Amino acid sequence: MDIAHLRIIHALHQYQTLGAAAEALCLTQSALSHRMKSLEHEVGIAFWGKQGQRLSLTPAGQELLRLAQRVLPEIEVTRSRLQLMADGRGGRLHIAVECLPCAQWLNPALGAFMREWPDIDVDVVSQYRFSALPALLDYQIDASLTPDRMPHGDLHHEPLFSYPLCLAVGKQHRLAARPSFTALDLAQETLLTYPVERSRLDVFTQILQPAGLEPRHHKAVGDTELMLGMVASGRGVAVIPEWLAERSACRGEVTLLKLAGEALVKQLWLVVRKEDRALAWMEGLFAALGKHVPSAV
Structure with missing residues (x-):
C-alpha cells in the first residue's frame, strides 16, 4: 500500500465513477483499475463494487478512505511547508532559553520577527530540562539563548548584547548608601536567586x-517582580542583570550596587548551527533581536 492507492480511493469516493477518478488523477482507467486490483490481490479483499455506472466503496474501501482522509491533507501541508523551506521563507525555530530572566526580554522581541516571517514555526522553552548543546546538534532545538559559550565547531555564536550584573537591595538596607558590594557582604544576607542549579548562577560561581x-x-x-518585591520589603538581596532591574515595576523601591573592583559583565548569545x-x-x-536590545545596556 502506498500514497498512490490512497489518492485513488479518495478520488473514487469523490467522483464515484472510474473514468472521472482516472481523469482527475491523470491516469488511464486501465492503469487505475490495475493498481487497485493489485492491492486487492495483495490484501485479499475488494475495495469497491459497481452499481450501474456508479462505484460504491465496500467496508474495506471505507476503511482505506478514512486513512486517506487523515493522511493526504497532512502530506499536502508538509509538501507546502517543504516548499516554503526550499524557498527560504519557511522553517522551524525552536529556541531553548537557558537564561531564565532573558525569556522576559525574548518573548516580546520575537513579536516583530513572527510578523515578518509568518511561515516560521516558532516555539520557546523557557526552562530547558537538558543540555542545549546535544539538543542543538541532534536537531531537537534550533537555537539557544544563553550567557555561556558552547565550544563546538559546528555552532555559530551571534552576540546580542552585554550587560553588568548588580546587587539589588531595599532602600532601607544597610548597603543602600554604598556604591558597591563584595562577596563578604553577601555572606551576611538572605540571597534570592532564580530556581536553577548553583553551577549556572554567577553569584555563586563568580x-x-x-x-x-x-x-x-x-x-x-x-x-x-516577586523577587524584587521581596528585596524592596527587606526579605533578601538579589544579584540580577542591571537591565532587568531597570525595567522592573519595583525599580523605584530598590537600590542597585556594582560589584567592587572589576565589574561582572555578561554577554548574551544566540547559538545556532x-x-x-x-x-x-x-x-x-x-x-x-538586535532592534530590541534593552535600553539600560
Missing part, C-alpha cells in the same frame, strides 16, 4: 565560591 563564602540563607524565587546561519529568516531573526 563571586561567592572564589572567596570561599556562602550566603547566610539562600531562597529560590521563580519570578523577577552554522549550517543555518545564512538562512534568510535566521538573518531576519538576528536583525529583529
